[in-house]
Amino acid sequence: MDFDVKRKKVLIMGLGLHGGGVASAEFFVRRGARVTVTDVRSRRDLAPSLRALARFKNIRYVLGRHDEKDFLAADLIIKNSGVRRDNPFLRKAIARGVHATSDVGIFFQTCPARIIGITGTRGKSTTTHLVWKMLSSKYPRVHYGGNIRRSVLGVLPKIKKDDLVVLELSSFQLQDVAMGRKSPRVAVFTNLMRDHLNWHRDMREYREAKSVIFRYQRKDDVLFIPAGDKDLRALARSAPGRVREAVLPRVLIPIVDQNLGEHYRSSVALAYAVAQYFKVSDRAITQVIREFTGLESRQEIISSTGGVHFVNDTTATIPDAAIAAIRRFRVLADRHQRRLILIAGGQDKKLKFADFAREIRKSTDTVVLLPGTGTDVLIPHLKNTRVSVQNARNMQEAVKRAYTLASSGDYVVLSPGCASFGLFLNEFDRGAQFVKAVQKLKAKHAKR
DSSP states (O other), rough: OOOOTHHHHHHHEEESSSHHHHHHHHHHTTTTEEEEEEEEEEETTTTHHHHTTTTTTTTTEESBBOOOHHHHHEEEEOTTSSSSTOOOHHHHHHHTOOOOEEEHHHHHHHHSSEEEEEOOOSSSSHHHHHHHHHHHOSOOEEEEHHHHHHHHHHHGGGOOOOOEEEEEEHHHHHHHHHTTTOOOEEEEOOOSSOOOOOTTTHHHHHHHHHHHHHTTOOOTOOOETTTHHHHHHHHHHOOOOEEEEEEEOOGGGHHHHHHHHHHHHHHHHHHHHHHTTTTTOOHHHHHHHHHHOOTSSSEEEEEETTEEEEOOOTOOOOOOHHHHHHHHHHHHHHHHHOOOEEEEBBBBOOOOHHHHHHHHHEEEOEEEEESHHHHHGGGGSSSSSEEEEEEOSSHHHHHHHHHHHTTTTTTEOOSSSSSOTTTTTHHHHHHHHHHHHHHHHHHHHHHH
């Protein structure tokens, strides 16, 4: 770090539960800043993050609310990427001349190494992990972080000039990166679907935010997109650097379909193309693909209880992702002439549910719906259908009801197609509650 924050007042806006707020607070405390952490959530809700910072006795906390005076008195505000810059507290501070950015904004301004940035609506976590694994097979110092519950400021002090950094970047984070007019030297764009329209004003703003991944590249930088994606091809026409379309070698298609499902072909193709760009051997790339069976909470088969297979796909927060899961596990269920029971629903992000409902009617046998505004939109689309539609007040009830309706060999798939807020702290809390409920069933079944 080249800038001096010693004795400066640094305000961390949004401690959160994904590690970003914790890493930001620690980062600036260690550099001698006078750190205040503020979050509208309660001390109880933030308990895991507060425990992680317990060893630092000189952090001041303002929880359950924000105080305007803290924003106006700050020398620097590090906001959670999920907070819009037109937030009233931020707007007043910025008008007063206070600099406001995020951990990712700081990272892009100060990181000494080459960054491989990965964005997209779906598949970016899987692509990020695969790129990191493939590059790590050749290069001794490859770091990863970003929108994968791994803060960029947590890894920044370890990074040297000749290292490589692989970052997953959300649309929220990219809007912060845009303030510094930066884009990664190597950019990867997985796809563009409707999402986060409860946060972005419209699809145009969402598209503009995602486009930051390449907007400020130089002519010798490179952007990777999936081959055949007409929307991304059109969007990439404005890219200042070189554009490469990634194709998955035919010999690897059966491996990807078996391990992950065919909807992950483009993610693997992108990782393959990036690894080749960095001259990783085909043998090393193929070995990573053969060994990779998916990330936690993404179509993850977590248990078989009483012969019933339970699948955690809690990160399917949009209809398109849930449709992909339904299609994959419908095929697996059909192989053994078994049924597919879906747990879905939650909060709406101003998305479209007609296709999701159509796939539920076509490919599931039962759907158990969690409460939320998205469920309210979905229900009218599920009338007059052969599919049994059940309702549950919480995750434990949903799992119990699905298990009661299932027989040995059936699949119970949590793939909500909606956001998690309201009933859960976040989508990972939703998945954790699903796993806990399944484990409780398993323990009960074992005693029989």
